[in-house]
Each structure stands twice: as structure tokens, then as C-alpha cells.
Amino acid sequence: MxxxxxxxxxxxxxxxxxxxxxxxxxxxxxxxxxxxxxxxxxxxxxxxxxxxxxxxxxxxxxxxxxxxxxxxxxxxxxxxxxxxxxxSPGFDRAFFSEEQMRDYIGQTVSLRLIQAIGQGDKKRRKVTGNLDSMGATSLILTATDNEQFEITFSNIDKANLVFEDA
Structure with a gap:
């Protein structure tokens, strides 16, 4: 980002x-x-x-x-x-820095990536899922299909919170 x-x-x-x-x-x-x-x-x-x-x-x-x-x-x-x-950023707020995302660990985010991730024919540049944790240079996300990814911050083009009505 x-x-x-x-x-x-x-x-x-x-x-x-x-x-x-x-x-x-x-x-x-x-x-x-x-x-x-x-x-x-x-x-x-x-x-x-x-x-x-x-x-x-x-x-x-x-x-x-x-x-x-x-x-x-x-x-x-x-x-x-x-x-x-x-x-205002709204319920589906875009993130402009990694630090902003830290307050939303445990919630659903949508990412658009620079480089595709995944294996074989399941490679993708867009992924939505639960933001599990964040380190110094990457985050761990569990996609909606339960596949887990480690994604470096430098590979994130855009990131948004996904609004979920409680």
C-alpha cells in the first residue's frame, strides 16, 4: 500500500x-x-x-x-x-497504511494484490477473508474458502474493510 x-x-x-x-x-x-x-x-x-x-x-x-x-x-x-x-471512510473503509489495518484484526477485509497468490489454477489477485494477524512486513489472512495466505504488505495494491451487518 x-x-x-x-x-x-x-x-x-x-x-x-x-x-x-x-x-x-x-x-x-x-x-x-x-x-x-x-x-x-x-x-x-x-x-x-x-x-x-x-x-x-x-x-x-x-x-x-x-x-x-x-x-x-x-x-x-x-x-x-x-x-x-x-x-468519512464509511463502513467499507479503504486502508491507506498497514497501521490502519491493525485495529481491524479479526474482521473481514478485501485485498487487491499486485502479484497473484495461490497454487496452479487457483492463483488470484483478489482475495477476501478474515484478517488473522499482522507482522512487521506481512499479514495472515484466511480466505472465505478457508485457504490461508501470508501476504506481504508490498504486494497489496488496495485494501478495504468488508462491512458485515451484525
Whole structure:
């Protein structure tokens, strides 16, 4: 889950503006789309507010949008037009770092891999299953077909939590 240089640059510019709005930055996505790009910012409540079951509100998103818009006008890191979206990560949240995944050990995750894993004709680049454990450089996942995999973090292209209604 290595972030692109552009996303790292944008994250460094955006993070102080998000913090000024008393919310936490969960992640940043930047999708160049020809003449008009998409910049998507995910925010969540601060840890102490999460302990009190406080959620991100529309007002939080609007405040971050306003703050970040001003910062982006000053720094001008995106060539051409872009659309700015601000939202919470949601129930099926994307993970932007290995550290974010550690809080979800024991839950179901969906991974898109760079290199296929598995044996013979069962090789796959997408795998969904229970996140059993995490080490320093890899994770252990038991797929929905009960096959267990050790997957290095460097082989993960995208990772998402899978929402399961209790």
C-alpha cells in the first residue's frame, strides 16, 4: 500500500488544514482524469471522540472542504481543474497504511494484490477473508474458502474493510 509521490505531497499539504478542523485525516485519493482530476479526502472523528461514539458530520466535511480549498489555492499543487470531495471512510473503509489495518484484526477485509497468490489454477489477485494477524512486513489472512495466505504488505495494491451487518 505504497502511496504515490503526488498523494504524499497532497497529504503533507492537506494534513494541517484537516487537523485545524478538529478531525483526523484517514486518507487521500488523487485520480487524474484528463483535464479534470478528482481529489478525495477521508476524515474521521478524533480518537477521543470515537470513544464517545461521535461520528463525522456533514458540517465537519464542509469545514474541511473550506479549509483545504484555501490551502490548495495557496499551494496550487494540482495542474488544471479538479473536483474536491470530503467524506468519512464509511463502513467499507479503504486502508491507506498497514497501521490502519491493525485495529481491524479479526474482521473481514478485501485485498487487491499486485502479484497473484495461490497454487496452479487457483492463483488470484483478489482475495477476501478474515484478517488473522499482522507482522512487521506481512499479514495472515484466511480466505472465505478457508485457504490461508501470508501476504506481504508490498504486494497489496488496495485494501478495504468488508462491512458485515451484525
Amino acid at each position: 505504497k502511496l504515490s509521490t503526488k498523494v504524499e505531497e497532497l497529504t503533507n499539504i492537506i494534513a494541517p488544514a484537516v487537523a485545524a478542523c478538529d478531525v483526523a485525516l484517514w486518507g487521500v485519493e488523487f485520480v487524474p482524469q484528463g483535464r479534470r482530476s478528482l481529489l478525495r479526502i477521508y476524515i474521521e472523528s478524533l480518537p477521543e471522540e470515537q470513544a464517545q461514539d461521535k461520528q463525522v458530520t456533514i458540517e465537519d466535511c464542509a469545514a474541511v472542504n473550506h479549509q483545504v480549498s484555501g490551502i490548495l489555492e495557496v499551494h496550487d499543487p494540482i495542474a488544471g481543474e479538479y473536483i474536491l470531495e470530503v467524506s
